[in-house]
Amino acid sequence: MxxxxxxxxxxxxxxxxxxxxxxxxxxxxxxxxxxxxxxxxxxxxxxxxxxxxxxxxxxxxxxxxxxxxxxxxxxxxxxxxxxxxxxxxxxxxxxxxxxxxxxxxxxxxxxxxxxxxxxxxxxxxxxxxxxxxxxxxxxxxxxxLPEQPLALPLPADPRLLRLCRAFIAAPDARANLDDWADRAGMSRRSLTRHFRQDTGLTLEQWRQQACVFAALPRLIDGDRVTSVALDLGYDSPAAFTTMFRRMLGQTPRAYARR
Missing domain, CATH: 2.60.120.280 (Regulatory protein AraC)
Structure with missing residues (x-):
């Protein structure tokens, strides 16, 4: 049907x-x-x-x-x-x-x-x-209509694309820039420049948005905020809630209730 x-x-x-x-x-x-x-x-x-x-x-x-x-x-x-x-x-x-x-x-x-x-x-x-x-x-x-930060653009550079797809599969807020630079075979400066040119976002902005993408289906399904936050690598539910409110204008609990 x-x-x-x-x-x-x-x-x-x-x-x-x-x-x-x-x-x-x-x-x-x-x-x-x-x-x-x-x-x-x-x-x-x-x-x-x-x-x-x-x-x-x-x-x-x-x-x-x-x-x-x-x-x-x-x-x-x-x-x-x-x-x-x-x-x-x-x-x-x-x-x-x-x-x-x-x-x-x-x-x-x-x-x-x-x-x-x-x-x-x-x-x-x-x-x-x-x-x-x-x-x-x-x-x-x-x-x-105003644009909202709910996009997850993918870079064209195959080295960065590989890293992004791996992050989407297993998001981890603790990932650091030096690790990404080493895995991409780039300097920190080169990685940040290429990433912003390809996606229009900083690497930190992109990773935060990827974490929101990973969190929303779980929150909709009723998972506890604490479990979602810790699974995504945040040090505490409060740190995750701060990021989530900045991105979507409301707390994870308020969003899940809606």
Whole structure:
């Protein structure tokens, strides 16, 4: 049934004619949408639940109150970390001067409401100006959404890529720069310069975000904050909580309750 819904959505998006097309689907936890692409830009929003999106360039995590911008032609796959109520807006490329790379965005109440209305109007189009005004306002408001630090871009350098993939498989907050430099066969200065050029992040920022990626599925499943923090190599739950609040604006316990 889920696979049929995905196929139906793909056909509807491809057949859409207007500048904005919207679609909404609810998915159970654990559903994986295989790699695919759209000819339109996509603003992917989860009304509830948490999902991750993977591309060749990296990974992005999309919690509630956030959205992911995917430029037209970007090949991506989607994994539902929990039950997800997904709502997406697909924008014709010639209608939007926005971003040419994926990025996580903070949703405003206005854009959230517009996305919900855009999905509703697809099932009940009107003859009046309202549908057109909703689409126009979406096109005006999407570029104003603030970027959020929930991306995990991957470096192009094969030495750094190998280290990053190993860290994703076994995150450890205690990993140090000298160890990474030795394993990459680089100096500390060269490693930090290449890493920032490739990812746009410092190594420390990247590792913190990788730890958040590793923690969220466990917190959603009900694991204790203390267990998650210690397994990720943090000296104490308080140190982990400080990092988590800085990244997501709330404590791990508050996030898990939501």
């Amino acid at each position: 889920v696979q049929t819904t995905i196929s139906d959505n793909m056909r509807a998006i491809a057949a859409a004619q207007g500048p904005v097309f919207a679609a909404g689907t609810d998915y159970p936890a654990g559903v994986a949408i295989p790699a695919h692409r759209h000819d339109r830009h996509q603003l992917l929003h989860a009304l509830s639940g948490v999902l991750t999106v993977a591309t060749e360039a990296g990974r992005w995590i999309v919690p509630p109150e956030h959205a992911l911008w995917l430029p037209a032609g970007c090949v991506h796959s989607v994994d539902m970390l929990s039950a997800v109520r997904m709502r997406s807006v697909y924008v014709r490329p010639d209608e939007a001067a926005t971003w040419d790379t994926p990025r996580v965005l903070g949703m405003t109440p206005l854009v959230r409401a517009l996305v919900v209305e855009a999905v509703a109007m697809m099932g009940h189009p009107s003859e009046g100006p309202r549908d057109h005004l909703i689409a126009e306002l979406l096109l005006a408001e999407i570029p104003r």
